[in-house]
Amino acid sequence: MPFSLLKYGFSRTYPARRDIPPTPELKRYYDIVIIGGGGHGLACAHYLSKYHGITDVAVLEKGYLAGGNTARNTTTIRSNYITPEGIAFYKEGVELYERMSQELDFNVMFSQRGQLTLAHTEATLRSFKARAAMGTHLGTRTEVVDQKEVGKLSPLLNMDYGGPLEILGGLWHADGGTARHDAVAWGYAAQASRRGVEIHQRTEVTAFEISGGRVRKVVTDRGAIACGQVMIATGGMNYETALKAGIELPIRCYPLQAMVTQPLKPWLHTLVSSVSLHTYLVQSSRGEVVIGGGSDPYQLYSTRSTLDMKEHLAAGAVHLFPFLQNVRLLRQWAGITDMTPDYSPIMGASPLANLWLDCGWGTWGFKATPVAGKRMAETIASGRVPDILKPFSMERFRSFRLLNEMGATAASH
Structure with missing residues (x-):
């Protein structure tokens, strides 16, 4: 143990001053x-x-x-949206995240690892081409990649060759990333x-x-x-x-659920989303695999997690990465999303x-x-x-x- 750390531990001023002052009188x-x-x-x-x-x-x-x-x-942090107004707005958001740790003098653990959204149908690929063209026009790093490139970006993916959910290509968004909330x-x-x-x-x-x-x-x-x-x-x-x-x-408000697995050694180096499976995965800095999907199909002010959503997310995750089938889940949670039309x-x-x-x-x-x-x-x-x-x-x-x-x-x- 460094002497300075031992000295700090026995200091009369320990612990250090609080970042957030106590709640004052109104x-x-x-x-x-x-x-x-x-x-x-x-x-x-x-x-x-x-x-x-x-x-x-x-x-x-x-x-x-x-x-x-x-x-x-x-x-998840990204700017690969559809409308010019949305892309411009979220592009500025990504740029602010890129320098946020310096702005706040606080390590927000921003990791710009890119997002890969999978296409299982030709129709999805066509829609990705329109999104990539608009994103490129407005200055984001967004492009359509073929099946071979998908395999390079995420080598452990189940490509399901010849199957009903064969991965035909994807939308690669190099600006995508994560930060510590x-x-x-x-x-x-x-x-x-x-x-x-x-x-x-x-x-x-x-x-x-x-x-x-x-x-x-x-x-x-x-x-x-x-x-x-x-x-x-x-x-x-x-x-x-x-x-x-x-x-x-x-x-209108709907619950949105997610869950994480036990920590694993680093293996998922991009964010991976599947439109058809309504499932996405990203590995945290602690090694946990974060798994999320679509909102619950009913209006409710609730942060309770449900078994059916756990089963849905687990099925999607295991289809994309079959070796996850014996990995244990640590926790599941929900938030409340305020959706506009x-x-x-x-x-x-x-x-x-x-x-x-x-x-x-x-x-x-x-x-x-x-x-x-x-x-x-x-x-x-x-x-x-x-x-x-x-x-x-x-x-x-x-x-x-x-x-x-x-x-x-x-x-x-």
């Missing part, structure tokens, strides 16, 4: 109140304080820090806290006081707070939170003058954490929605200018 007024202490809310607080000089900010979280969908996702949240929280942002855990918003088309106060179980501006970023509870302000969002988020203005929305993230919220935080901070600070966010306005459902990203989910992640 003030009577804040310039900005952010509802939701997950990745998006914390990222917005960081960018507001660092780049816009706004530090009179309260982040309200009814549970514990980043304990909702931020802690329950499978950490709790590190991302804690990195943003630590930076925001150091600049004076207050993070209030165990603080539930129960109502809004509204007059003159504005939110005057946010009512919590610890008291009411007068505020200048408010942002809602509560993940799977966005619909319920907005409804308290009299706003009904075009959102066009599988794209809602960002920007609400019907209330000082209430901003960061909602409708479905299964793609984690990958958008830095770009949503950055651009929503810009929106709140300036009072104007930047061009990159305008297509995601809630108004698009009234004008029928939808952004259909349903085919880009690649097994709902």
Whole structure:
């Protein structure tokens, strides 16, 4: 044992100072109140304080820090979407992840290993060609690869030659990767806290006081707070939170489940998704194989895992990599996804003058954490929605200018 480590262990100042200060008393007024202490809310607080000089900010979280969908996702990061608006948005998100550890002075364990989405039919291959062409045009590293190249990218795959699920090719997205979800949240929280942002855990918003088309106060179980501006970023509870302000969002919520295996030596060096099997796999830095798939087929506010989804995910994983059949599962969990009709988020203005929305993230919220935080901070600070966010306005459902990203989910992640 190094002497310095032994000395640190017996130091009177041990443990070191906390990255996140204890929850303070609520003030009577804040310039900005952010509802939701997950990745998006914390990222917005960081960018507001660092780049816009706004530090009179309260982040309200009814549970514990980043304990909702931020802690329950499978950490996939990518920009291989379908619409030009979606690709441009998530491309900026990937670029922010690439330099996030330096931005936050916190190792978020970003691993840009690429994503391989498998095609089992000619129709899927044709759709991949359209996605690759649009992605290349907008500057992402996305291309269609043939059967031989798929085998090179993931040599242990079951190609099922001649079978009903033969792998004919794939969509290779070299920009794809993963990051450590709790590190991302804690990195943003630590930076925001150091600049004076207050993070209030165990603080539930129960109502809004509204007059003159504005939110005057946010009512919590610890008291009411007068505020200048408010942002809602509560993940799977966005619909319920907005409804308290009299706003009904075009959102329906579904559980989304995933599971992990026991740790294995490194062998899966890319993210692998199968559209036909609705299954995807990625190996974590600890060696666990993370397995996920599509959302549950029913509306429900629940984070309970189910046997039928476990069987479905296990069957897909074993088909793709048959040697996994005797590997033990460690745990299974679920999150709540807030889905919009066009599988794209809602960002920007609400019907209330000082209430901003960061909602409708479905299964793609984690990958958008830095770009949503950055651009929503810009929106709140300036009072104007930047061009990159305008297509995601809630108004698009009234004008029928939808952004259909349903085919880009690649097994709902």
